[in-house]
Amino acid sequence: MSSTSDTGGGRRVGRPRATQRPDSGLSAREELLAAAAELFTTRGYAATTTRAVAERAGMRQATMYHYVAGKEDLLAALLESTVAPSLALAEKLLADGGRPAEDRLWELCRADVTLLCGGPYNLGALYVLPEVRAERFADFHRVRTALRSAYGELVAATGAGAALGADEARLRTDLVFGLIEGVILVHLSGPERAVGPFAAATADAALRIVGADREGRGPGAAVPGA
Amino acid sequence: MSSTSDTGGGRRVGRPRATQRPDSGLSAREELLAAAAELFTTRGYAATTTRAVAERAGMRQATMYHYVAGKEDLLAALLESTVAPSLALAEKLLADGGRPAEDRLWELCRADVTLLCGGPYNLGALYVLPEVRAERFADFHRVRTALRSAYGELVAATGAGAALGADEARLRTDLVFGLIEGVILVHLSGPERAVGPFAAATADAALRIVGADREGRGPGAAVPGA
DNA sequence: ATTATCTATAGATCTATAGATAATGC
DNA sequence: ATTATCTATAGATCTATAGATAATGC
Numbered sequence: 001m002s003s004t005s006d007t008g009g010g011r012r013v014g015r016p017r018a019t020q021r022p023d024s025g026l027s028a029r030e031e032l033l034a035a036a037a038e039l040f041t042t043r044g045y046a047a048t049t050t051r052a053v054a055e056r057a058g059m060r061q062a063t064m065y066h067y068v069a070g071k072e073d074l075l076a077a078l079l080e081s082t083v084a085p086s087l088a089l090a091e092k093l094l095a096d097g098g099r100p101a102e103d104r105l106w107e108l109c110r111a112d113v114t115l116l117c118g119g120p121y122n123l124g125a126l127y128v129l130p131e132v133r134a135e136r137f138a139d140f141h142r143v144r145t146a147l148r149s150a151y152g153e154l155v156a157a158t159g160a161g162a163a164l165g166a167d168e169a170r171l172r173t174d175l176v177f178g179l180i181e182g183v184i185l186v187h188l189s190g191p192e193r194a195v196g197p198f199a200a201a202t203a204d205a206a207l208r209i210v211g212a213d214r215e216g217r218g219p220g221a222a223v224p225g226a
Numbered sequence: 227m228s229s230t231s232d233t234g235g236g237r238r239v240g241r242p243r244a245t246q247r248p249d250s251g252l253s254a255r256e257e258l259l260a261a262a263a264e265l266f267t268t269r270g271y272a273a274t275t276t277r278a279v280a281e282r283a284g285m286r287q288a289t290m291y292h293y294v295a296g297k298e299d300l301l302a303a304l305l306e307s308t309v310a311p312s313l314a315l316a317e318k319l320l321a322d323g324g325r326p327a328e329d330r331l332w333e334l335c336r337a338d339v340t341l342l343c344g345g346p347y348n349l350g351a352l353y354v355l356p357e358v359r360a361e362r363f364a365d366f367h368r369v370r371t372a373l374r375s376a377y378g379e380l381v382a383a384t385g386a387g388a389a390l391g392a393d394e395a396r397l398r399t400d401l402v403f404g405l406i407e408g409v410i411l412v413h414l415s416g417p418e419r420a421v422g423p424f425a426a427a428t429a430d431a432a433l434r435i436v437g438a439d440r441e442g443r444g445p446g447a448a449v450p451g452a
Numbered sequence: 453a454t455t456a457t458c459t460a461t462a463g464a465t466c467t468a469t470a471g472a473t474a475a476t477g478c
Numbered sequence: 479a480t481t482a483t484c485t486a487t488a489g490a491t492c493t494a495t496a497g498a499t500a501a502t503g504c
Contacts (some may be wrong), residue, residue, distance in 0.1 A: 066481095
């Protein structure tokens with residue numbers, strides 16, 4: 001066990017912190033990430049100072065540099081943590097040729113919406129940050145592009161998708177992808193909605209965009225509430 | 227004519243600018259807004275300095291304060307310029323009871339996508355800025371909320387919408403609204419696409435989300451390219 | 453006289469580093 | 479000895495204001 005990452009039972013090595021707090025169970029780096037997630041999404045990335053992040057994580061500003069290289073480091077880690085699980089699921093679903101593409105697409109959509117809206121902060125809003133276009137975040141963009149391709153393959157494997165023609169299929173894939181990430185904005189203005197039914201409804205809507213019919217397929221009702 | 231806003235034919239009052247440029251035809255305030263639009267969307271709001279905006283508009287940093295109260299002023303003006311024309315159109319369409327709701331909803335969707343993606347900058351991306359939640363931007367939020375209500379009324383007036391039940395209709399309205407604003411993100415990652423067909427395709431997709439069928443109705447083909 | 457602009461700058465940050473300090477570990 | 483943290487701060491901003499300046503207008 002590395003002493004840096006574990007949260008340690010009793011006494012800890014090193015000078016004690018200036019302001020003690022009850023043990024959160026998170027490592028110092030995790031606390032920094034949680035603090036950054038909250039501050040970046042509520043106050044904005046550029047508007048958040050290293051001091052604000054460190055202080056919220058319970059340490060002094062300079063101490064932060066013991067764990068991360070700087071603000072960009074935190075942002076990159078947060079972005080990848082959002083998109084990586086989606087891609088993992090997408091690849092699992094792509095490999096599972098046994099199930100109808102409609103069902104797999106539906107499941108991917110629902111999982112992504114759950115991920116984007118389910119957490120305590122609206123991390124998806126970070127996607128739009130202009131600073132994210134920088135070369136520094138190329139890794140994140142690669143993963144996101146791969147995720148979009150997975151959507152494209154599932155759409156094409158769909159009955160309706162196969163009938164569409166390449167251009168139209170690409171267009172509908174983009175629209176589905178746009179819908180899924182658009183829930184970020186919906187979620188921004190009404191975060192009180194229950195995530196479960198909302199995610200299912202969004203997945204239904206995605207299939208309607210593709211033109212695929214999935215009456216009663218897969219988990220959950222096709223149109224909950226109707 | 228106010229001397230501040232017109233671009234003036236010949237000689238202009240006041241000390242000449244340090245660096246002269248060919249007359250753009252825009253007033254000083256408009257040049258500041260254009261500069262802000264570009265810089266806010268490409269580098270980020272908080273990351274853009276007043277100096278950068280002013281310099282890009284062809285004046286020195288301090289001169290900017292002659293025209294605007296500060297950065298927030300610029301952001302508020304940009305946000306309202308994006309959403310105000312949408313609301314104006316929405317109200318016109320709501321009043322026009324003669325046309326089928328499906329057609330009117332389609333037109334509103336297409337117009338909004340055109341507005342969001344048609345300009346030289348991706349102003350829609352500014353919606354997501356955390357700093358926009360501040361009280362300072364309440365006006366913008368009021369207009370945006372009114373726009374969403376207009377979407378809701380059109381959805382409900384639709385044949386499919388009327389059959390849905392209040393909760394489900396509200397949900398689908400939110401999904402449509404999410405799709406429209408989601409194109410901001412789609413546009414971010416592929417700004418090269420032609421806006422016209424894309425806007426029409428998005429409007430088609432919106433009707434599919436609602437459950438409304440509009441084969442061959444209204445302007446343009448229902449499924450361009452198919 | 454009026455106007456639009458300029459230069460200069462005070463005051464308030466913010467980041468990242470240097471070096472000191474207070475724990476545990478051996 | 480090693481580690482995690484602290485305090486202090488140099489250097490680099492950035493915003494908003496004060497006051498000077500160079501045009502036109504009358």
